[in-house]
Amino acid sequence: FDLGFLDNEFALLKRPAFRGLASKITDTLLDARQMFPGKRNSLDALCERFAISNQHRTLHGALLDAQLLAEVYVAMTRGQEDLSIDLIDYTVGTDASGQMKALPSKLKLMTASEEDCQLHEKILAEIAKASKKDPVWSPSAASN
Numbered sequence: 001f002d003l004g005f006l007d008n009e010f011a012l013l014k015r016p017a018f019r020g021l022a023s024k025i026t027d028t029l030l031d032a033r034q035m036f037p038g039k040r041n042s043l044d045a046l047c048e049r050f051a052i053s054n055q056h057r058t059l060h061g062a063l064l065d066a067q068l069l070a071e072v073y074v075a076m077t078r079g080q081e082d083l084s085i086d087l088i089d090y091t092v093g094t095d096a097s098g099q100m101k102a103l104p105s106k107l108k109l110m111t112a113s114e115e116d117c118q119l120h121e122k123i124l125a126e127i128a129k130a131s132k133k134d135p136v137w138s139p140s141a142a143s144n
Helices: 003-012 028-035 043-049 062-077 114-131
Strands: none
Touching (some): 028 062
């Protein structure tokens, strides 16, 4: 439900805002925007994305929308449904005949300069100071 709408309705009834009454509110639109950035995340779009039938939804209605949103929420939070790996591109690393391409025999070796190493150590020291303990990758942390 639209929290602004609920807060307004409560205000019309001279009641405290709904947000103040609920201990936890899950914003499914915000969750959907994080899961699917740049895509339409309306209830209709989410129903289509999760293959939830909304054919019987011809008009906006709170009860029907709540039922559809409950199904969408379950679909958004239940995780992977199968072990399908159909999205893997098996052509990467193969030539036109499907044979594996040989890796280059000579790879360019790049090393960090002394200045880069000193800057890296300085950043690690700042991280350790800010966290008030040695980072787990630090040699001194391994001896603890």
